[in-house]
Amino acid sequence: INVIKMKSISKVYDNGAVALDNVDITIRRGEFVFIVGSSGAGKSTFVKLLLREIMPTSGHLLVNGYNVKKMPNREIPYLRRSLGVIFQDYRLLPNKTVYENVAFAMRVIESPRRLILRSVNSVLDVVGLRDKYKCFPSQLSGGEQQRVAIARAIVNNPALIIADEPTGNLDPETSWEIMDIFQRINAAGTTIVMATHDKMIVDTMQKRVLAIEDGRIVRDEASGGYGYEV
Numbered sequence: 001i002n003v004i005k006m007k008s009i010s011k012v013y014d015n016g017a018v019a020l021d022n023v024d025i026t027i028r029r030g031e032f033v034f035i036v037g038s039s040g041a042g043k044s045t046f047v048k049l050l051l052r053e054i055m056p057t058s059g060h061l062l063v064n065g066y067n068v069k070k071m072p073n074r075e076i077p078y079l080r081r082s083l084g085v086i087f088q089d090y091r092l093l094p095n096k097t098v099y100e101n102v103a104f105a106m107r108v109i110e111s112p113r114r115l116i117l118r119s120v121n122s123v124l125d126v127v128g129l130r131d132k133y134k135c136f137p138s139q140l141s142g143g144e145q146q147r148v149a150i151a152r153a154i155v156n157n158p159a160l161i162i163a164d165e166p167t168g169n170l171d172p173e174t175s176w177e178i179m180d181i182f183q184r185i186n187a188a189g190t191t192i193v194m195a196t197h198d199k200m201i202v203d204t205m206q207k208r209v210l211a212i213e214d215g216r217i218v219r220d221e222a223s224g225g226y227g228y229e230v
């Protein structure tokens with residue numbers, strides 16, 4: 001089953017910049033995929049297309065069964081709920097506790113209270129933060145904040161996790177703690193697509209690597225390394 005299918009996808013911004021140029025890729029359920037490439041290569045554009053933050057200029061794009069180009073705007077929230085998204089800068093709500101940051105994702109879809117309680121506790125266990133549930137983000141380290149963001153991303157049980165430079169602000173040891181969590185989530189069946197500059201992580205994990213240069217896929221290895229000098 002395909003989680004992502006891009007067929008002849010191009011993205012040309014209004015100023016004429018060609019950010020993606022005729023991209024064809026398929027990502028299947030359960031895969032762990034690194035997206036690598038230098039700054040300006042098109043990685044963020046790739047991620048934004050999946051979230052439908054931007055529209056492709058041409059081509060066909062299916063994400064979790066949604067036809068991203070043709071879907072009506074009212075369906076966008078359903079697409080986004082089928083995805084868990086993690087950013088470099090965590091993006092937690094600063095005036096909400098750890099518990100409430102994670103629960104919020106379930107409250108907006110009006111999940112029953114008891115399910116929220118059970119699911120939030122369960123995902124806080126997954127990321128090892130159950131004892132910090134009352135803390136505010138400012139009381140946590142960067143690695144802990146990112147673990148909250150991961151808990152929030154998985155709490156609605158998405159088929160696909162999209163992570164954009166999730167270890168970009170973290171030291172190597174903390175980065176590995178985050179990757180360890182991703183490994184476990186992936187082993188439980190969730191597809192992970194992660195854009196990264198972290199050569200050490202990509203080289204060590206030997207997962208599928210998609211390299212983008214000037215908007216084109218220049219390498220697609222089932223089990224590869226970073227492939228660039230840093």
Ligand code: ADP
Pocket residue numbers: 013014015017018019037038039040041042043044045046
């Ligand atoms: P990366 O994430 O790999 O650094 P981006 O997807 O951000 O690459 O950018 C790809 C290309 O598209 C770059 O040439 C960049 O300047 C251009 N670009 C990105 N966003 C915009 C935008 N909103 N308007 C115009 N050009 C853009």
Ligand code: ADP
Pocket residue numbers: 118119122123126154155156157158184185188190
């Ligand atoms: P239950 O609460 O029914 O025992 P679980 O403890 O397995 O179910 O998980 C509760 C919720 O936590 C799930 O619906 C799911 O959203 C999330 N969850 C727990 N573990 C994972 C995981 N490894 N990957 C993704 N989501 C998870």
